[in-house]
Amino acid sequence: MQSGVSLKAQHYRMVxxxxxxxxxxxxxxxxxxxxxxxxxRYLEAIRGHYPLSIHGVGxxxxxxxxxxxxxxxxxxxxxDRYQPELFSEHLAxxxxxxxxxxxxxxxxxxxxxxxxxxxxxxxxQAFLGRRMLLENPxxxxxxxxxxxxxxxxxxxxxxxxxxxxxxxINNAYVSSVNQRREPTQYLDRYPLExxxxxxxxxxxxxxxxxxxxxxxxxxxxxxxxxxxxxxxxVVSRAPAAPTLIEWDNDVPxxxxxxxxxxxxxxxxxxxxxxxxxxxxxxxxxAR
Amino acid sequence: MEARFAAAVLDRDAPMPASIADxxxxxxxxxxxxxxxxxxxxxxxxxxxxxxxxxxxxGDEFFAAMINVFVTAHPPRSPVLIExxxxxxxxxxxxxxxxxxPYLADVARLxxxxxxxxxxxxxxxxLPAALAGLTAESLALTGAxxxxxxxxxxxxxxxxxxxxxxxxxxxxxALSWVAEDAxxxxxxxxxxxxxxxxxxxxxxxxxxxxxxxxDAAGTVSQDIGGFDAGDALVSLLSxxxxxxxxxxx
Numbered sequence: 001m002q003s004g005v006s007l008k009a010q011h012y013r014m015v016x017x018x019x020x021x022x023x024x025x026x027x028x029x030x031x032x033x034x035x036x037x038x039x040x041r042y043l044e045a046i047r048g049h050y051p052l053s054i055h056g057v058g059x060x061x062x063x064x065x066x067x068x069x070x071x072x073x074x075x076x077x078x079x080d081r082y083q084p085e086l087f088s089e090h091l092a093x094x095x096x097x098x099x100x101x102x103x104x105x106x107x108x109x110x111x112x113x114x115x116x117x118x119x120x121x122x123x124x125q126a127f128l129g130r131r132m133l134l135e136n137p138x139x140x141x142x143x144x145x146x147x148x149x150x151x152x153x154x155x156x157x158x159x160x161x162x163x164x165x166x167x168x169i170n171n172a173y174v175s176s177v178n179q180r181r182e183p184t185q186y187l188d189r190y191p192l193e194x195x196x197x198x199x200x201x202x203x204x205x206x207x208x209x210x211x212x213x214x215x216x217x218x219x220x221x222x223x224x225x226x227x228x229x230x231x232x233x234v235v236s237r238a239p240a241a242p243t244l245i246e247w248d249n250d251v252p253x254x255x256x257x258x259x260x261x262x263x264x265x266x267x268x269x270x271x272x273x274x275x276x277x278x279x280x281x282x283x284x285x286a287r
Numbered sequence: 288m289e290a291r292f293a294a295a296v297l298d299r300d301a302p303m304p305a306s307i308a309d310x311x312x313x314x315x316x317x318x319x320x321x322x323x324x325x326x327x328x329x330x331x332x333x334x335x336x337x338x339x340x341x342x343x344x345x346g347d348e349f350f351a352a353m354i355n356v357f358v359t360a361h362p363p364r365s366p367v368l369i370e371x372x373x374x375x376x377x378x379x380x381x382x383x384x385x386x387x388x389p390y391l392a393d394v395a396r397l398x399x400x401x402x403x404x405x406x407x408x409x410x411x412x413x414l415p416a417a418l419a420g421l422t423a424e425s426l427a428l429t430g431a432x433x434x435x436x437x438x439x440x441x442x443x444x445x446x447x448x449x450x451x452x453x454x455x456x457x458x459x460x461a462l463s464w465v466a467e468d469a470x471x472x473x474x475x476x477x478x479x480x481x482x483x484x485x486x487x488x489x490x491x492x493x494x495x496x497x498x499x500x501x502d503a504a505g506t507v508s509q510d511i512g513g514f515d516a517g518d519a520l521v522s523l524l525s526x527x528x529x530x531x532x533x534x535x536x
Contacts, residue, residue, distance in 0.1 A: 033367045034406030037436075038476055058366025064289050071366060096293040100363040102333075103325045105292065108306065140318035142308045143288070178318065209313035216321055249332075 003243040003261035003268075004053065006219075008251045012042040015050075022258060023265075024051035024085065026244050030058050032082075033074050043082065053086035053197070053244065054079060058100065061120045061134070062107040063093035072127050079128055086197055086242070088133035088166045089124070091117065091154065108143035109153040117153075121161040133196055134158070135166040138174040138203075138217035150175070155191035165191065167238075168199035169231050170223065170246075174215040183230055192238040200231060200264060201246040220249035223260055228267065236271040243268070296322050297362065330358050333368045337402045338375060340453045341395045344388060353382060369406060373399055390444035397450050397480065400438035400471040404478045407436035412474050412527040418520070426517065427501035430533040431494045436473040437528050439488055439495075442466060447482040474527025481526070486514035491523070 002023030007015070014020070025046060032039050043052075056075060060067065079087055092104035107113050125131055136154060148156070158165055167190065176183040202221025208214045223231075223245070231243075245260040291304035303310050303319045310316075331354045335342050342350040357378050363371045376399055379385050380392035412434050418426065440446055447469040448462045468488035470481045483491075486507040493503035504516035523529050 030367050031369060034369050035435075036409040037404075037406045037473060039406070040409075041476060060366075068366075074367070093289065094366065096289045098364055099293065099297070100366050100368075101293060101296055101326055102329050102363060102366075102368065103296075103322060105296075105322065108288065140321045141303075141310075141315055143306050144308045144310075145306055146308075208317045212314070214314070214318060214321075 001051070001242045003245065003264040004051070005245045005257050005261050006247050006251075007043075007046065008247070009039075009042075010251060011254055011257075012038075012046070014254060016042065016045055019049055020254065020258060022050060022261065023242060024053055024244075026053035026055050026086075026246070028248075029054050029056040029075055029078055032078055047082055052082055052084040053088070053242075054082065054084040055135075056087070056089040057104070058094055059089045059124065060093050060095045061089050061124065062091055062105075062113070062117055063095060063120075064116065065096065067120055067123055068095070072124065076128050079130065086133060087128070087130065088135055088197065090135045090137055091150075091157075092137045104137045106137060106139040106141060106143070109146040109148040109150060111147065114148070114153060114156055118157055118160045121157065121163050125161065125163065131163055133164040133166040135168050135199065136171050136175070136190075138168075138171040138178075138215075140178055140214070140216075142179055149186075149189070151186055151190045155194070158191055158194040163194075164196035165194040166197045166199060167192070167195045167234070168201070168246075169234060170199065170201045170203060170227050171217060173224070173227050173230060174203050174217045177213055177215050180212075183226070184233070187230060187234055192234065195238050196241050198231070198235070198241060198243040198264075199246055200227060200243060200260070218249055219246045222256075223263075228263070231264070232267045232271060235268055240268075240272070295319065296326050297359070299323055327355060327358060330354065330363065330368075330371070334372045334375065337369075337372050338395055338398045340450050341375075341379075341391060341398055343453050343456065344391060344394060344449075345385065349384075353379070353385065356382070369402070375399065390442070390446065390449055393440065393442040393444050393446045394450055394453075396442075397440045397446050397469055397471065400440050400469075401478050401480065404436040404438055404471050404473045407473060410435050410530045413524055413529050413531060415521050415524040417524060417532060425534070426520075428499050428534060429520075430497060430499045431520070431523070431529045432531045432533060433491070433495055433523075434472055434474060434528050434530045436471075436478075437491070437495070438471040439491055440469040440471060441488050442468070445482075447480055450480065470526075470528065472526070472528050479526070486511040487519055487522075490514075490516065490519050491528075494523075 004024035007025035007027050090104050094101055172186050173183045176186050200223045201219045204216045204218045206214045243264045288304055288306050295301045295303050331351050334354050361374045376392050376395035379395050385391050443466045445462050445467045447467045468483040470483050489507045490503050493506040500516050507514050
C-alpha cells in the first residue's frame with residue numbers, strides 16, 4: 001500500500017474533485033462525532049474512494065479511571081459507520097476527574113499500570129468488536145516509579161491483548177531525545193513484529209535551561225532528516241505496514257503534504273529490493 | 288499521580304507531581320511546562336476555530352487572554368472538542384474587560400449557533416409547494432417542524448451584519464446600527480445566516496414550541512406592521528428551514 005496522509009478540512013474539496021493518488025487517509029475520530037453536516041458528508045464521499053484509518057485521541061486508555069462507556073459507544077458508532085481498515089489509539093491518558101485535558105499525557109510503566117492498560121485494551125477490543133492498534137506517545141517527562149521501559153511495556157501489551165502496534169517513529173525520536181536516550185536503542189528493542197502501521201510527523205525544537213534539545217511533538221512541519229533515517233532502518237527489518245504522514249498544525253498545501261508520503265514510498269521501495277537482488281548496505285540497523 | 292499531574296497542568300502554580308523523575312531539575316520543570324502550555328494553547332486554537340469572528344473583533348492577544356480565563360472557569364468535560372465552548376458567549380457577557388465591545392457576546396452567540404448548525408443532524412426540507420391545496424383554514428391550523436439545524440440569535444445589535452462584515456479580515460462595510468434577529472441554519476451542505484425581518488423571530492420561536500400558524504402569528508407583536516404569517520411560512524419553506532408540516536386539528 002502507498003503511504004497515506006492526514007485528511008484535513010482544507011483538502012476535502014480538492015481530494016473529492018481531483019482524487020489525487022494517496023494510499024489512504026487518516027482522520028481523528030473525535031472530529032467526526034457530531035451528528036451530521038459537512039464533516040460526515042465529506043468523509044463519506046472520500047471514504048468511497050480511499051482506504052481509511054481512524055485515529056482516536058480521547059479514549060484515555062492509559063488512565064487510571066474506568067473507560068468512558070459513552071465515548072466508547074460514540075467510537076463504535078463511528079467505526080461501524082465507516083468501517084475503516086485501521087483503528088488506533090494512544091498509550092496515554094487524557095481525562096481525569098471528569099475533565100478532559102486535551103493532550104496525550106504520560107503514565108508510569110509498572111506492573112500495575114500494565115495490568116490496567118491491558119484491561120482497558122481488552123475492554124475496548126471487546127466493546128468495539130475489532131482489534132485496535134496502540135501508538136507509542138511523545139513524552140516530555142518520565143516517572144521515578146517506572147520499572148519497565150516503554151518498549152518493554154508496549155511489547156508486553158501486544159503479547160497479552162493481541163492488539164497491533166502503531167509505531168510513531170517521530171514520537172520515538174522525540175521521547176528518546178527528551179530522555180537523553182539513543183533513539184536507535186529504543187527502536188532496536190521495540191517489538192517490530194507487532195507493528196501494523198507507522199506514523200511520521202514533524203516536531204518543534206526548543207532548548208532546556210542547560211541549552212540541551214527539548215523536542216515538542218507538534219505535527220506542524222516536515223519530517224526531520226534524523227527521523228527519515230530511523231524510518232529507513234526500521235522498515236528494512238519490520239514486516240510491511242502502511243505509513244501515515246501526520247500533519248495537523250500549519251497544514252501545508254497538498255503538494256507539500258503528499259511529497260512527504262512519496263518520500264516514505266521511495267524509502268520503502270529502496271529497502272524492499274526484489275528477490276535475489278543483494279542490498280547489503282541496507283540490511284543492517286538504523287544508522 | 289494522575290490527580291496531581293492534572294492539577295499541575297490546570298494550575299501553573301500547583302507543583303509538579305513528585306513522582307516525575309528528576310523533578311527538581313530545571314529540565315523537568317521546563318519539560319512539564321510543555322504539558323501546561325499544550326493544554327491552554329490547544330484549547331485556544333480549538334475555540335479560535337469555533338469563534339473566528341469573535342477572535343478577530345478583539346484581536347489575537349485579547350482573545351488568547353480571555354480564553355485563558357474561560358478555560359479555567361469552564362474546562363472541557365468531553366473529548367469531543369467540536370462541542371466545546373458553548374458557555375463562551377455567556378462568559379463573555381460577564382467578562383468585565385470585554386465590556387467595551389458590547390456586541391461581542393452576541394457575535395459569539397451567533398458563532399456558537401453556526402457551530403451547532405454545522406454539526407446538526409441531516410434532514411430533508413420541504414419546498415413551498417407543500418402548501419399547495421391547503422385552504423386558509425387548514426393553513427391556520429398547520430404546525431411546522433423546523434429543520435434540526437435551525438438556530439435563532441436575537442440581539443439588540445446588528446449581530447448578523449457585524450458577523451458578516453468581519454468574516455474576512457479585509458471586510459468592514461458600513462452598518463446601520465439596528466437590532467437584528469439572525470436565523471442560522473444548514474438546509475443542505477452550507478450553514479446560512481440571515482437577518483430576519485421584524486416579527487419573524489417570534490413567529491419562528493412559536494413554531495419551534497409547537498404552536499400552529501395562527502397561534503404563532505398571534506405571538507408577533509401588534510406594533511409590527513405588515514407581518515403576514517402566510518408570507519413568513521412561505522419564506523421559511525423557500526429557505527429550507529422547515530423539515531415537515533403537521534396538522535394540529
